[in-house]
Amino acid sequence: MKPAPFDYTRPASVSEAAAALAAGEGGAKLIAGGQSLGPMLNLRLVQPRLLVDVAGIEALHAFEETADALRIGAGITAANIEDQRIDTGAVPLLQRVAAGIAYRAVRNRGTIGGSLCHADPAADWVNLMPALGVRYELVGPSGRRTVAAADFMTAAFETVLAPDEVLETVVIPKPSAGARFGHVKIARKTGKFAMAIAVVVSDPGRGVFRALIGATHGRPLVVEEAASLLGSDGNTPDTARIGALLVEAGITEPAARQLHLTALRRAAAEAFSKALPS
Amino acid sequence: MTDIRLSVNGRPIAGACEPRTHLADFLRDRLDLTGTHLRCEQGVCGACTVLIDGAPARSCINYAVNCQGAEVTTIEGFGGDEVMSRLRTAFHEEHALQCGFCTPGMLVTARDIVLRLPEADAAQVRTELSGNLCRCTGYAGIVRAICRVLDERRGAAPVSAGRLGPVGARPGASVAGARPAMTEAGTAPAAAPGTGELGLGGRKPNLETALSFTVRRPIDEVWAVLGDIPRVARCMPGASLSAPPSDGHVEGRMSVKVGPIATNFAGAARIVREEAERRGTLYGAGRDGLSGSSARAEVTYALAPTGPDATRIDITLKTVLAGPLAQFGRSGIVKELMARLAEQFARRLEQTLEHGAPDDEAMPETSLRPLALIAGLIADKFRSLFRRAR
Ligand code: FES
Numbered sequence: 001m002k003p004a005p006f007d008y009t010r011p012a013s014v015s016e017a018a019a020a021l022a023a024g025e026g027g028a029k030l031i032a033g034g035q036s037l038g039p040m041l042n043l044r045l046v047q048p049r050l051l052v053d054v055a056g057i058e059a060l061h062a063f064e065e066t067a068d069a070l071r072i073g074a075g076i077t078a079a080n081i082e083d084q085r086i087d088t089g090a091v092p093l094l095q096r097v098a099a100g101i102a103y104r105a106v107r108n109r110g111t112i113g114g115s116l117c118h119a120d121p122a123a124d125w126v127n128l129m130p131a132l133g134v135r136y137e138l139v140g141p142s143g144r145r146t147v148a149a150a151d152f153m154t155a156a157f158e159t160v161l162a163p164d165e166v167l168e169t170v171v172i173p174k175p176s177a178g179a180r181f182g183h184v185k186i187a188r189k190t191g192k193f194a195m196a197i198a199v200v201v202s203d204p205g206r207g208v209f210r211a212l213i214g215a216t217h218g219r220p221l222v223v224e225e226a227a228s229l230l231g232s233d234g235n236t237p238d239t240a241r242i243g244a245l246l247v248e249a250g251i252t253e254p255a256a257r258q259l260h261l262t263a264l265r266r267a268a269a270e271a272f273s274k275a276l277p278s
Numbered sequence: 279m280t281d282i283r284l285s286v287n288g289r290p291i292a293g294a295c296e297p298r299t300h301l302a303d304f305l306r307d308r309l310d311l312t313g314t315h316l317r318c319e320q321g322v323c324g325a326c327t328v329l330i331d332g333a334p335a336r337s338c339i340n341y342a343v344n345c346q347g348a349e350v351t352t353i354e355g356f357g358g359d360e361v362m363s364r365l366r367t368a369f370h371e372e373h374a375l376q377c378g379f380c381t382p383g384m385l386v387t388a389r390d391i392v393l394r395l396p397e398a399d400a401a402q403v404r405t406e407l408s409g410n411l412c413r414c415t416g417y418a419g420i421v422r423a424i425c426r427v428l429d430e431r432r433g434a435a436p437v438s439a440g441r442l443g444p445v446g447a448r449p450g451a452s453v454a455g456a457r458p459a460m461t462e463a464g465t466a467p468a469a470a471p472g473t474g475e476l477g478l479g480g481r482k483p484n485l486e487t488a489l490s491f492t493v494r495r496p497i498d499e500v501w502a503v504l505g506d507i508p509r510v511a512r513c514m515p516g517a518s519l520s521a522p523p524s525d526g527h528v529e530g531r532m533s534v535k536v537g538p539i540a541t542n543f544a545g546a547a548r549i550v551r552e553e554a555e556r557r558g559t560l561y562g563a564g565r566d567g568l569s570g571s572s573a574r575a576e577v578t579y580a581l582a583p584t585g586p587d588a589t590r591i592d593i594t595l596k597t598v599l600a601g602p603l604a605q606f607g608r609s610g611i612v613k614e615l616m617a618r619l620a621e622q623f624a625r626r627l628e629q630t631l632e633h634g635a636p637d638d639e640a641m642p643e644t645s646l647r648p649l650a651l652i653a654g655l656i657a658d659k660f661r662s663l664f665r666r667a668r
């Protein structure tokens with residue numbers, strides 16, 4: 001239960017981190033809070049030759065609220081959001097989801113960007129951001145680019161991130177005043193990996209009615225026009241169609257499908273429980 | 279070795295340690311602070327919980343080098359702490375411990391609950407305690423003890439330590455232009471295949487998958503191709519044979535990479551073919567030289583004609599996976615991976631049967647991203663479905 005040997009560097013900036021990753025030629029691995037990577041290193045499932053520690057880089061702890069978005073540094077922790085050390089009140093789901101991640105001792109180290117890049121199919125942030133229409137700003141030796149959350153994760157533990165790219169900022173659009181949210185996570189025990197996650201976002205002001213089915217075996221399923229799944233009132237789900245989508249995503253066990261369906265139903269019920277303000 | 283400086287229980291500590299030394303080992307083995315207990319070493323049990331910069335954190339999944347410049351407090355460091363002293367009394371009086379193994383971590387977590395959530399009730403205390411496992415007490419005494427201290431302090435203002443970013447993290451020094459040192463690439467120790475027992479040997483499989491497909495080829499031809507082991511092996515993503523097969527006995531390797539997780543299994547297999555039944559079974563066993571995980575497998579294929587020029591192939595795969603890969607506890611993902619591997623194997627087999635052996639270009643033997651490939655496929659299907667729905 002001890003990691004295989006690795007070397008260690010703590011660069012001072014994001015660009016230095018990207019340079020160190022590039023110099024590592026595939027043998028280098030970025031580490032932020034290390035709360036997912038640590039267990040894998042200890043189990044020797046991951047054996048990098050160099051760890052590039054970005055946890056202390058101040059640019060990654062930046063936070064800014066603009067007219068239409070929250071810009072959250074990738075190094076902000078779940079506990080920071082849980083405690084509202086940064087004011088994320090404009091997107092109410094964030095604090096709730098942050099507070100439900102693993103355990104407090106893990107939330108004190110685990111970062112939002114680290115979790116997104118680790119791309120564990122059951123992770124909380126992974127299964128929230130695509131539902132909120134979030135964009136990620138990535139920095140690499142050849143410059144910056146922006147990727148939509150829905151296009152970022154490609155499969156379990158796989159993303160479009162190049163080996164020498166660093167996720168710098170998570171840009172979360174602000175919902176309009178009439179927006180409604182539902183979020184349901186089903187886990188066997190508080191803090192355990194989720195067995196099903198569902199998110200429903202209804203924001204008529206921005207023309208959004210989106211559903212996310214998460215904690216699958218791969219990337220979450222995102223349905224842009226959720227009326228086709230849940231009915232225009234959000235409460236008449238097409239269970240046959242949802243079941244077919246789950247089977248296509250490899251959720252073949254009936255019990256697992258039922259869990260996902262239940263999570264989605266509950267999330268929709270939460271989002272549509274209160275009448276929309278006129 | 280990396281030089282580190284940090285403060286432990288208010289004392290400045292300087293020393294050199296290997297980057298892979300986790301904080302708990304550093305505290306226990308170097309500083310003799312053995313009050314910090316270690317059990318799971320994967321962040322699950324909470325026995326190793328200490329304060330880093332005043333906030334609870336796991337010392338088993340944070341490395342000592344990550345704590346450069348940080349302030350660490352272990353269970354030995356709460357001598358004059360008022361809340362901890364109340365908790366000690368309450369734990370004693372409410373029977374909140376039996377063997378005491380979980381107690382250092384429990385107390386560190388309990389103190390955080392009391393300070394950060396002064397208005398917590400018993401239900402919230404239980405939720406907050408979910409990251410600390412106790413094998414003895416059944417938690418009732420622990421919850422009572424914490425509630426007792428909360429009651430004693432009702433009305434206190436919440437206090438939460440911490441800063442922006444991970445606790446314990448400090449900015450690094452500029453290394454611009456310097457090429458970082460890299461540990462030499464490890465070489466996977468060669469397993470000794472072929473000597474031990476092959477197949478499941480009566481063990482109960484922990485992963486099973488089955489699939490069927492039909493190829494447009496007569497059954498006798500399919501049967502003959504399946505007897506050509508090198509050709510069949512080429513259909514298995516990430517697999518390679520280390521020697522020509524002899525008398526149904528094969529040795530080889532298989533490497534699969536999923537994100538940062540890399541495996542490199544070396545193993546052996548015996549293939550038994552039952553001509554009359556048109557059925558074959560592979561009994562295999564292998565070991566991952568990287569993680570030390572082991573796998574045993576039995577793969578059966580059965581052929582049935584579905585027409586003069588068509589054959590159905592039914593494949594069942596039963597595996598016993600043991601070691602870190604199994605311990606990691608994500609059997610859903612591993613199972614999915616196996617199913618995808620089997621699916622890709624089937625597709626390549628179909629290709630080799632219907633169109634002859636494809637060139638190596640089309641069948642890379644080492645690099646494999648099966649989940650990525652398949653997920654892309656699903657996403658495409660999904661998108662087209664969605665377009666239709668609109
Ligand atoms: S030993 Fe650290 S959480 Fe179990």
Ligand code: FES
Pocket residue numbers: 374375376377378379380381411412413414415
């Ligand atoms: S008292 Fe024995 S594990 Fe908790």
